[in-house]
Amino acid sequence: MMAFYRDERAARRLPALLPVKSQDVDEGYRLVGPGGRLTAVVVHVQWVDNHPAGPDTHVVVSLEDGSDIEFPFGVPLTAVWHAERRPLDPADVAAAAPASWGRPL
Template sequence: MAAKYYRDERAARRQPVLISRSSQGVEEGYRLVGPGGALTPIISHVQWLDNHPDGPDTHVMISFADGTNVEFPFDVRLAAIWYDEQRAVSDTDLLEAAPIVWGAPAEPWCQASRRGL
């Protein structure tokens, strides 16, 4: 079953194709430009990790529609694109938007915290 996103799609289409966001500011319904300029699956959930060992408001878990998760420290600059963007984006633009820093693959925070990690 395909995911459906009900945020203001018209507003998303009025933005530039690639938008710059901090890791804690990305939203569901977008795809990120990952390392090497590849697009990630659609973001399905973003959760601030309040009980993170480094303290509250320091890390965010981004969960993707394919079931993968990436944990980012706050303030990592990322480029996002609306999941259903129809405007063309060149490979050059994607490469230029690729992040300098990428997060770490992770399992959902609730599973890790249950095991005491």
């Protein structure tokens, strides 16, 4: 597993299921994906400057498993810190599943 240069204690002070917009996804988190499944850990987030819709309109999220997902800005997502130790209620995780998902690259 990669090392994430983030204050682990600060991450634990946030809610276990953290609502974020697609452009605010951060490295070291897992996303709640379709069907309520958690993704691999986010290792890189890149705002797309040369997107046909214009600069700063889309973001590419790279996951530890090698997959990349492109999201338009403003998509509501839910993030979970990769080392979250608090129990996650499966019903809460299922309820946090996104209504829309990005495009795999």
